[in-house]
Amino acid sequence: MDLHLSTAEPSTAERDAVDATFALLAPAAAVPAVADRPNRAVHAGHAARSHRHLLLPLLHAVHDAEGWLSEGALNHVARTLQVPPAEIYGVATFYAMFSVEPRAPRVVHVCDDVVCGPNGGEEIITELTAALGPEGGARDTSAAPASPSGTTDAPPGGDGPVGADACWVRSPCLGLCERAPAVLHQRAGEPDLSQAPATPSAVLDTARTRADTTGDQAAEADRAFADTTVSAPQTRTGERLRLLRRVGVVDPSSLDDYRFRGGYAALRRAVDLGPSRVIAELKDSSLTGRGGAAFPTGVKWEGVAQSPERPHYLVCNADESEPGTFKDRVLMEGDPFGLIEAMTVAGFVTGATVGYLYIRGEYPLATRRLQDAISAARARGYLGGDVMGEGFAFDIELRRGAGAYICGEETALLESLEGFRGEPRNKPPFPAQKGLFGKPTAINNVETLYNVLEILDIGGRAFGSVGAGRSTGSKLFCVSGAVATPGVYEVDFGTTLRELLDLAGGVRGTLRTALLGGAAGGFVMPGDLDVPLTLEGARDIGATLGSGVVLVFDDRADLTGTLRRIAAFFRDESCGQCVPCRVGTVRQEEALARLERNAPIGSRETEIALLDDLARVMRDASICGLGQTAPSAVMSAIDLGLIASPNGHPSTNGHGGDR
Incomplete structure (x- = not known):
């Protein structure tokens, strides 16, 4: 491939950062040399382009070292990976944590x-x-330059x-x-x-x-x-914590302490059972995905395991970025070896020899602890070519995101891992058939994987006996806002919202409403406190459990301002690939900003009618879940009469009130 580059060249530090990272992650590949002509490079393109999936780590390496991505650095990345510079620039500008302009260090x-x-x-x-x-x-x-001591x-x-x-x-x-x-x-x-x-x-x-x-x-x-x-925020006499049992108890830096507290017993159990029996246990458990889609985990793993096409891949989606969500961060910071073990079980069962752990870039402590855990597990034979001497290979590569909520959507995450802009793919085909690098791929979020350890510990039928209906096992909820003790709380499915808020110390002030399911969820009223927290219970009141967010608002909260912040979030995080989402999220935020300023175009009723029209278009025509759910909280608030009227009181718009 001919690469037409500008004349900009990298600094020595930028070149070293790219070359060292490339050599570490692709040790069998030689770093391409600079071509004789300064603005044009010609190399054996196919071999070099096979490393395009290293684009995100290379951009991180430069940005970590220099604080921004210069034109010369982007040129050198383009030469190294044999990717056109326009595509490199397109990826670099996709992520909020990268800057392509000079910026303070x-x-x-x-x-x-x-x-x-x-x-x-x-x-x-x-x-x-x-x-x-x-x-x-x-x-x-x-x-002025920094002093020798490093201060300004x-x-x-x-x-x-x-x-x-x-x-x-x-x-x-x-x-x-x-x-x-x-x-x-x-x-x-x-x-x-x-x-x-x-x-x-x-x-x-x-x-x-x-x-x-x-x-x-x-x-x-x-x-x-x-x-x-990082601490288990709940202690409940007589009730056994499952997912949080090691958080705040185990030393997250010690593999020996993890093993002392039951670590790697689940992997040994999985090896003894064999892949097909583990899948049967997952089906008996009725475990569903905890990222919001609630797809049966056993069915997903079975589809990948039985696919004749090779290789298979495993991806852990640790890019939780939903406003109000922090449960996966608490697990990863407090019990990192648990995620490594759970991914190894998943790799063994699905026939994947490589797993990618994609963690959001805003989690530095979790990232460091997971990287240390991966290194320790590899050194002790729990990752590598012969895991625990049991004759199967599995290893994990950690990839950092760089500030893009859309990469939490599974196909956008795959695009990001492959070195492209994190724009969702059309489905079908689904990742279990054609996922990472076009191969069968099992994608699970962090909380789902931790549940697998519990299933292997107590058995699928015992796990399935906890909870209610399709909602089996326990669930992590991120409780924040107007409560006495915000934090992550683990409860069995079927626990009521009232009981969950009591665990968090109760509501500060007078409860006005709670946002259930996150920015893509919906509001519930004080009359809904006795709803069971199950997939079915939430659906019965027109809500969703989503990512486990419970954001509580008292009677002093500015809900119109909150909705405007939610709309601004979706506007910023839209990848821009499809018109309904790209334009709809902007128009939604503009309408809410006018309502917040009490400066509607025409009347408030006109603005609310516009919001309703926008919601219908985004739900029906957006490519992925971001656009489809971007109006969910807004329309829920309108339906319940939570948007303040000009006199500062809630406006029912013919709907609201307690259910």
Whole structure:
């Protein structure tokens, strides 16, 4: 392939970052040399392009080192992978965490979403604007250099601007809703760090303080953060926790401690049973996917296992980005070896020798712990060419996302893994028939995989006896907002919403409503508190369990503003591939912004009629679930009369009230 490149060349640091990462991830491939002609490169294209799936790791390598992606760096990535530079640029600009413009080396991502925004996020943004300037400040090469100690000339007390050394940007949900408000520090040449609950002064101090080169400071910050974040938030006398039983108990860095607490017993049980018997246990359990689609896991695994086409692949979807969702993060941070074991079981059963763990880029602590767990398991023979000496091969490659909610959709995730923009594919064919690299692929989310360990521990029929109807086993719920103790709570399916809120310490103030199922879910009223939390129970009241979000609002909440934030989220996260979603999400947010300002075009009834029309088009004509569910919460609020009227009181629009 002829690549027509610009004359821009990478810096030495950029070239080294790309070459070192490529050599590590594709050791059998030589790094292509620069062609004789400076703006044109010709290589054996097919062999080089077979490594296109390394595009995301290469972009991360440069961005981690330099803080942005220069034209020269993108050219070098294009040469290395033999991918046209326009496609490289298209992928780089698809993700919110990448910048193709010069930018300060330290970026503070401030969550302004539905939980953090009204609970301190906007105050942090106000303070950062005063200290660091407007959003997204560019890198200024004329700024004073850092001192040998790594600090800038900015006053240590935070009274003056940091200048070119740091900037801030607004961020969608960072998955730290139980500790709102939250920020993420993305720092060139240094480990990324989460900070929650955050205060303006603490955020500025972290932005000004350079981590030491050994990473000890980052490790210490991780430990301090984890001590207050990763813990089983519920202790229920007489009831056995299943998925959360090791969180806050096991040492997440110790394989030996994991084994001491029952780790790898499930994998040994799976090997003893054999793939077909494990699938039978999964079917007996009636385990359904916990990512929202609720597809039977045993059926999915059986379809992949029986496919004659090889190779098979396994993908763990750890890209939870739904506002209000953080359950998978708690599992991965607190019990990382559990996910490694569960993926190994899935690989053994489905006949996959390689599994890809795709984790969202905003989870630095979970990413580090999982990478350490993978390395430890590989070193001890729990991953590799002969797992546990049982004669089967399985290994895991971790891939970091870079800020794209749409990549939580399974086919968009596959596109991202293959090195393309994360745009959903048309279905059928489904991934079980034609998935990653066109091969049969089993895709499961984190919570689903942890349930497999429980099934192998107690048996499929015993698992199926827990819960109600199609909803078997236990479910993790992310409870946040106006409750006394936000956190992840594990309850058996069939537990009522009232009982779940009681576990979280009860509602602070007077309950007005709760958003069930996340931004793509719907609102429930105080009269619905005794609904059983099952797939069927939620459907009976016109709601959905979705990703397990329970976001509680009291009577002081600005629900119109919340809906506008949800609409803005979907507008930003639409991949733009289809017109109904690309245009509909923009028009939806514009209408809600006008309602929030009390400046409707025509009348409020006209705006609500427009929202209804937009919802119908997006639901009926969007390619994927993002567009189809983008209006769900908005239409639920309209139906229940939760959008405030001009006098500040709820407007029923002929519908609302308690059910």
